[in-house]
Amino acid sequence: MRVSNQMTVIAAYEQRTPRSRKHFEEVAQVIPAGATRSLNAWPPHPVYLESGAGMVVTDLDGNTYHDFLANYTALPLGYADPDITRALAEQVASGTVHSFSRTGERELAELLAARVPSVDKIRFTGSGTEAVMFALRLAKAYTRRTAVAKAEGGYHGTTDEVMISVRPAANLAGDAHAPRSVPEMAGIDESRVRETIVVPFNDIESSAAILRAHSDRLAALILEPVLGVGGMIPADREYLAAMREVCDELGIVLVFDEVITLRIAPGGAQEHYGVVPDITTMGKIVGGGMPIGAYGGRADLMALLEPRGGTDVYDARSGGPVLYQGGTFTGNALSIRAGITTMSKLDAAAITDLNAKGELLRRSVTEAVAGTPVALTVTGIGSLFNLHVGVKKVHTFRDLRGIDAARQHQLFIALLNRGAIIAPRGMGCVSTCTTTEDIEFFARAVNESLIDITGEC
Structure with missing residues (x-):
């Protein structure tokens, strides 16, 4: 929809989505904010989708969209991929979840272990959040230390110990070289705030100094090789390599959160950067659009999940594992089957093609907006990108403070x-079904949208 000079982007949005508006008013009576996922609630009201195929989705009002988000990078093959659809239909006929493990777990585990350099053994979970929870618990059990470190701007799911300094307010965040640990929301246990140490992303000297200062109590350092929620900012290779060296020096378990970045190389960001962690957490793409998480690492670390000869699988005191893992839907047949199909199709050639599309998109958008009156920077790597309105350069999380928040939302609408x-x-990605024409369309849309919002804020 082209916006006239007499119509604001918000007014145009409301005009084209009246059914979504009505649905929002009704569903908000039973679901807070009208959405189960907080990300899916925004003013003046969310869009509600009904169907999707490839990278095109349709909303309640019949509007179609090119989806450059793909459920926050979880759908590298796009919507309703025929091979995944077929695999899921076949699996439903023989059961979705089972009391005991199914043989498919082995196939997906072997596939991932063969690709990801850090993985000797792997366990599946119900989500990326659970994968991080168990990975950090494993690091604590192994080191017998109680604290963890994370990067400012890093997002690792919603447990208390990692919902710290994800997007901290400037007046609370402290010095850029010594960030404070700031709870991301109400209800975070204060003891976890004290036990979560924050380091500045891409700052080698300051991060190393902080880790050394707390080394006697640090079990793990968890890092996203590319900050996701923090702006799709790639790490410097030197930063990751330095953190590897410091963790080795101090006996700290290095965890890479590759829930998003596993798609940038067959073996994930660790293959791309040539820096291997002790434990890797995974999710999103390894489930092929179904709920899943996974964590894997060195055999000696993963051995803490093995029983020790007793019959009580719950209790380490009577022979159970040092670290017990539960989960009714962990390793469910649908997620495993979709994951096998997706990861088999997402081979080295497919990822090379994905990355080329991502590079073309970032370059095309940058060129398209060069003459617009609103500043915009594109960050990202591989098939991942983020649009930042109002800033000219983004290298660290603190650079995001320059974003024009009002215009960022206007651009989204x-x-x-x-x-x-x-x-x-502003986050997005491309999928295997994204075409050159789709990318050209998107670059034009960004250019025209920036013109639409000029003078509105």
Whole structure:
């Protein structure tokens, strides 16, 4: 929808989504904010989707969109991939979840262990959040230390110990070289705030100094090789390599959160950067659009999940594992089957093609917006990107403070009006079904959307 000079982007949005508006008013009576996922609630009201195929989705009002978000990178093959659809239909006929493990777990585990350099053995979970929870618990059990470190701007799911300094307010965050540990929301246990140490992303000297200062109590350092929620900012290779060296020196378990970055190389960001962690957490793409998480690492670490000869699988005192893992839907047949199909199709050639599309998109958008009156920077790596309104350079999390928040939201709405989906914060990705024409469409849409929002804020 082209926006006239007499119509704001918000007014145009409301005009094209009246059924979504009505649905929002009704569903908000039973679901807070009208959405189970907080990310899916935004003013003036969310869009509600009904179907998707490839990278095109349709909303309640019949509007179609090119989806450049793919459920926050979880769908590298796009919506309703025929091979995944077929695999899921076959699996449903023989059961979705079972009391005991099924043989498919082995196939997906072997596939991932063969690809990801850090993985000797692997366990599946119900989500990426659970994968991180167990990975950090494993590090604590192994080191017998109680604290963990994470990067400012890093997002690792929603447990208390990692919902710290994800997007901290500037007045609370402290010095850039010594960030404070700031709880991300109400209800975070204060003891976890004290036991979560924050380091500045891409700052070698300051991060190393902080780790050394707390080394006697640090069990793990968890890092996203590319900050996701923190702006799709790639790490410097030198930073990751330095953190590897410091962790080795101090006996700290290095954990890479590759829930998002596993798609940038067959073996994930650790293959791309040539830096191997002790434990890797995974999710999103390894489930092929179904709920899943996984964590894997060195055999000696993963051995803490093995029983020790007793019959009580719950209790280490009577022979059970040092670290017990539960989960009714962990390793469920649907997620495993979809994961096998997806990861088999997402081979080295497919990832090379994905990365080329991502590079073309970032370059095309940068060129398209060069003459617009609103500053915009594109960050990302491989098939991942993020649009930042109001800033000219982004290298660290603190650089995001320069973003024009009002115009960032206006850009999100303006792109919806033109039939393009990204995250409200500007995050996006490409899929195997994304074409050159799709990328050209998106670059034009960004250019025109920036023109639409000029003078509105």
